[in-house]
Amino acid sequence: SQQGEEDPQALSIQEGENATMNCSYKTSINNLQWYRQNSGRGLVHLILIRSNEREKHSGRLRVTLDTSKKSSSLLITASRAADTASYFCATDRGYSTLTFGKGTMLLVSP
Amino acid sequence: NAGVTQTPKFQVLKTGQSMTLQCAQDMNHNSMYWYRQDPGMGLRLIYYSASEGTTDKGEVPNGYNVSRLNKREFSLRLESAAPSQTSVYFCASSEFHLNTEAFFGQGTRLTVV
Numbered sequence: 001s002q003q004g005e006e007d008p009q010a011l012s013i014q015e016g017e018n019a020t021m022n023c024s025y026k027t028s029i030n031n032l033q034w035y036r037q038n039s040g041r042g043l044v045h046l047i048l049i050r051s052n053e054r055e056k057h058s059g060r061l062r063v064t065l066d067t068s069k070k071s072s073s074l075l076i077t078a079s080r081a082a083d084t085a086s087y088f089c090a091t092d093r094g095y096s097t098l099t100f101g102k103g104t105m106l107l108v109s110p
Numbered sequence: 111n112a113g114v115t116q117t118p119k120f121q122v123l124k125t126g127q128s129m130t131l132q133c134a135q136d137m138n139h140n141s142m143y144w145y146r147q148d149p150g151m152g153l154r155l156i157y158y159s160a161s162e163g164t165t166d167k168g169e170v171p172n173g174y175n176v177s178r179l180n181k182r183e184f185s186l187r188l189e190s191a192a193p194s195q196t197s198v199y200f201c202a203s204s205e206f207h208l209n210t211e212a213f214f215g216q217g218t219r220l221t222v223v
Contacts, residue, residue, distance in 0.1 A: 030208065030209060031209060033211060035212075041216060041217070042114070042215050042217055043153075043200070043202075043212075043214040044214070045213070088152065088153070092208055092209060095208075097143065097155055097158050097168065097207070100145075100152050100154075102150065102151065102152035103152055
């Protein structure tokens with residue numbers, strides 16, 4: 001069963017706008033990871049945030065983690081058409097394999 | 111550096127036929143995984159191999175078998191394909207079983223008619 005659930009299921013924005021996706025999970029985690037999947041391709045790892053970290057940045061990506069609320073958010077700033085993809089969160093509970101959510105489909109229009 | 115390579119990329123099977131999906135990684139990773147992705151279901155783990163010589167069931171193992179041939183290769187076998195196994199299959203690898211990122215192959219799109 002899915003440990004992480006992304007919200008919203010779909011998001012449509014204009015180029016230059018920021019995109020925010022959220023992930024909620026049910027049990028304690030060691031780390032949480034975000035992946036991107038372009039249509040018809042494999043998943044690509046974006047960022048890993050450990051349970052003792054609250055925020056992490058990578059280029060235009062900003063990830064936050066709130067373990068008290070069991071939630072994480074992925075912010076993509078100044079979105080580009082090339083950011084159009086599905087985004088998945090995955091939780092590592094420390095004793096089992098990564099568990100993926102169902103993803104958020106992001107559409108960035110020029 | 112090829113990363114994770116899956117073959118074939120596309121396959122159509124008739125119900126009852128068997129086939130093996132191949133996966134190889136060149137990153138010297140210890141752990142390898144097979145996932146299936148269905149519309150609206152996200153990725154579900156079929157089997158994984160935490161290290162060479164070990165394999166374990168994931169969330170949806172029924173109808174599948176795996177072989178960790180060596181450290182590089184991890185194959186997935188469908189003994190008697192069913193329409194419910196129509197899906198996109200992804201192989202992935204990671205340096206260790208936990209606390210590390212996973213690297214994915216490009217996927218195999220399988221249709222069972």
